[in-house]
Amino acid sequence: MGVRVRIKLEAVTGKTAYVIALLNSGAESERPSIALPMEIAEQLELDKLKAETAYSEEATTSVEIKLYRDAVKCTLIDGNEELTSTILDVAVAEGLTEPLLSDSAIDALNIEILSFSKGLWRIRGENKIRRGM
Incomplete structure (x- = not known):
């Protein structure tokens, strides 16, 4: 099933998007x-920013991506409640079908995954268990 969460992305361009993102613990990133x-990148008008060309190593291939450093403020949302926020780099790749939060983004948002198969998570240090989207 995987764990999906609702987030608000506020780009440095002034554009905002609300999306459902998959918590991808297998996506390792230093930042x-x-x-x-x-x-979604087009909706946020990230093409107006300077991008670096980088490569993402995946299980069987390497994919060219556009990397925008410190491009969005990401806020974790549950219902109408804003839980935690952090600044994220954005990687944009052709063929991607849904937003993916990296391991370090999951940590920066203080998300603790309780069950991948049941989609259960909570904020680190809290008792309230939440169900993914």
């Missing part, structure tokens, strides 16, 4: 980051 499909 908190999110991988976005091109459509």
Whole structure:
């Protein structure tokens, strides 16, 4: 099933998007980051920013990505409640079908995954258990 959460992305361009993102513990990154499909990157007008060309190593291949450093403020949302926020780098790659939060982004948002198969998570240090989207 995987764990998916609702987040608000506020880009340095002034644009905002609300999306459902998959918590991808297998996506390792030194800095908190999110991988976005091109459509969401366009909605946030990230193409107006300077991007670095980088490569993402995946299980069987290497993919060229556009990397925007410190490009969005990401706020974790549960219902109408804003829980935690952090600044993220954004990786944009062709063919991506949904937003993916990296391992370091998951940590920066203080998310503790309790069950991948049941989609259960909580904020580190809290008792309230939440169900993914």
